[in-house]
Amino acid sequence: MSVANLFFQQCPFASVASLSTLSPFSRSAPSLRVSVKFTVSCSSLASPVTVLDRNVEKKVAERNEIRLGLPSKGRMASDTLDLLKDCQLSVRQVNTRQYVAEIPQLSNLEVWFQRPKDIVRKLVSGDLDLGIVGLDTVTEYGQGDEDLILVHDALDYGGCRLSLAIPKYGIFENINSLRELAQMPQWTSEKPLRVATGFSYMARKFMRENGLKHVSFSTADGALEAAPAMGIADAIVDLVSSGTTLRENNLKEIEGGVILESQAVLVASRKSLIHRKGVLDTTHEILERLEAHLRAIGQLMVTANMRGSSAEEVAERLLSHTSLSGLQGPTISPVFCKSDGRVAADYYAIVICVPKKLLYKSVQQLRAIGGSGVLISPLTYIFDEETPRWCELLSTLGL
Ligand SMILES: Nc1ncnc2c1ncn2[C@@H]1O[C@H](COP(=O)(O)OP(=O)(O)OP(=O)(O)O)[C@@H](O)[C@H]1O
Ligand SMILES: O=P(O)(O)OC[C@H]1O[C@H](OP(=O)(O)OP(=O)(O)O)[C@H](O)[C@@H]1O
Ligand SMILES: [Mg+2]
Numbered sequence: 001m002s003v004a005n006l007f008f009q010q011c012p013f014a015s016v017a018s019l020s021t022l023s024p025f026s027r028s029a030p031s032l033r034v035s036v037k038f039t040v041s042c043s044s045l046a047s048p049v050t051v052l053d054r055n056v057e058k059k060v061a062e063r064n065e066i067r068l069g070l071p072s073k074g075r076m077a078s079d080t081l082d083l084l085k086d087c088q089l090s091v092r093q094v095n096t097r098q099y100v101a102e103i104p105q106l107s108n109l110e111v112w113f114q115r116p117k118d119i120v121r122k123l124v125s126g127d128l129d130l131g132i133v134g135l136d137t138v139t140e141y142g143q144g145d146e147d148l149i150l151v152h153d154a155l156d157y158g159g160c161r162l163s164l165a166i167p168k169y170g171i172f173e174n175i176n177s178l179r180e181l182a183q184m185p186q187w188t189s190e191k192p193l194r195v196a197t198g199f200s201y202m203a204r205k206f207m208r209e210n211g212l213k214h215v216s217f218s219t220a221d222g223a224l225e226a227a228p229a230m231g232i233a234d235a236i237v238d239l240v241s242s243g244t245t246l247r248e249n250n251l252k253e254i255e256g257g258v259i260l261e262s263q264a265v266l267v268a269s270r271k272s273l274i275h276r277k278g279v280l281d282t283t284h285e286i287l288e289r290l291e292a293h294l295r296a297i298g299q300l301m302v303t304a305n306m307r308g309s310s311a312e313e314v315a316e317r318l319l320s321h322t323s324l325s326g327l328q329g330p331t332i333s334p335v336f337c338k339s340d341g342r343v344a345a346d347y348y349a350i351v352i353c354v355p356k357k358l359l360y361k362s363v364q365q366l367r368a369i370g371g372s373g374v375l376i377s378p379l380t381y382i383f384d385e386e387t388p389r390w391c392e393l394l395s396t397l398g399l
Pocket of ligand 1: 073074075076116133134135136137158159160221222239240241242262263264
């Protein structure tokens with residue numbers, strides 16, 4: 001008998017308010033897919049209660065589906081969906097209040113929308129196999145757990161840093177480094193440096209490792225930058241991106257005060273990768289698509305015509321400029337024309353990939369060595385023989 005049934009028996013005045021089956025994409029036996037959480041209203045209780053079915057916990061351990069956790073809210077949510085879409089891994093969600101979805105290209109995979117911190121917690125508890133969140137969240141809530149493996153550490157969005165910041169005014173006016181902060185005579189065991197943060201694990205570790213002995217911590221979930229002006233804290237440890245929030249609140253970062261540089265990452269459970277059927281293959285496919293896409297967005301494909309006496313001679317001219325050497329080297333093909341009844345190749349078509357930031361320089365160089373009719377096209381994917389991150393993952397797993 002489930003805990004839920006027991007609950008109803010022991011609380012006869014309970015009436016079911018909602019019972020949600022959380023996995024419409026289930027491909028396994030219905031008994032495995034009983035809802036994990038449901039809400040009941042009970043006349044003896046002021047607020048709804050959440051009941052966890054322990055049998056389900058056991059069954060979840062036996063599940064066959066692969067689970068990917070994605071941020072359900074906040075600034076990471078839509079960027080994550082956009083990235084997956086760009087990798088041809090569009091997430092199909094029936095409606096936005098449903099927390100489970102699928103990616104049709106990846107069979108046997110369930111997408112679960114969760115708060116970023118819960119994604120990390122659920123990876124650790126074995127309820128998710130893969131997740132996409134900020135590195136800051138992985139580090140804070142993973143707390144060095146060796147089961148968490150960074151499969152891709154640079155998804156190129158959600159860039160920010162976790163930083164220690166202090167007021168620009170008062171006793172901090174001339175304090176500009178962590179060393180100076182640590183040496184201030186004000187901090188004693190009776191009157192420690194008061195730090196407000198939502199990142200207690202990392203902040204404590206950082207202070208310890210940097211010799212700040214007299215520190216106390218308070219937590220808040222948002223608008224931390226207000227704490228010093230409100231007199232609640234002397235310093236804060238929070239995420240910084242543009243620096244506007246710090247500036248607008250009269251706070252400053254200090255030398256040596258960056259705790260972590262963060263961006264979105266793909267993280268996996270080591271146990272799942274090794275033991276759950278299909279997780280490694282699915283991870284390989286996701287990783288390949290991510291790598292191919294992320295590599296391509298930094299590059300453009302350039303085609304041009306060049307007059308020359310042979311493909312080798314054109315290649316020599318191109319290779320004399322490093323920014324025209326392409327990924328492995330230029331592709332050069334003869335362009336055949338017929339003149340005076342004779343077929344000859346006086347021109348060669350060249351194809352190279354150039355980094356976006358070097359585009360204009362490359363075009364100038366191409367022109368300087370006789371290039372004409374230069375065409376630029378965006379690249380969608382660059383698939384290499386094997387991705388370096390995949391080889392790293394296999395070696396981390398000892399495979
Ligand atoms: N200012 C920022 N610029 C860029 N990325 C950020 C910024 N702040 C946070 N992030 C990244 O986005 C992730 C989610 O942040 P977000 O503010 O959306 O959620 P949250 O702070 O956990 O939730 P909430 O603010 O609702 O409590 C962070 O863990 C971090 O990786
Ligand atoms: O350097 P900036 O570009 O100004 O960004 C930094 C701010 O962004 C985040 O807050 P968020 O917007 O998530 O609000 P929150 O405090 O409610 O989490 C972070 O906690 C900082 O307050
Ligand atoms: Mg926030």
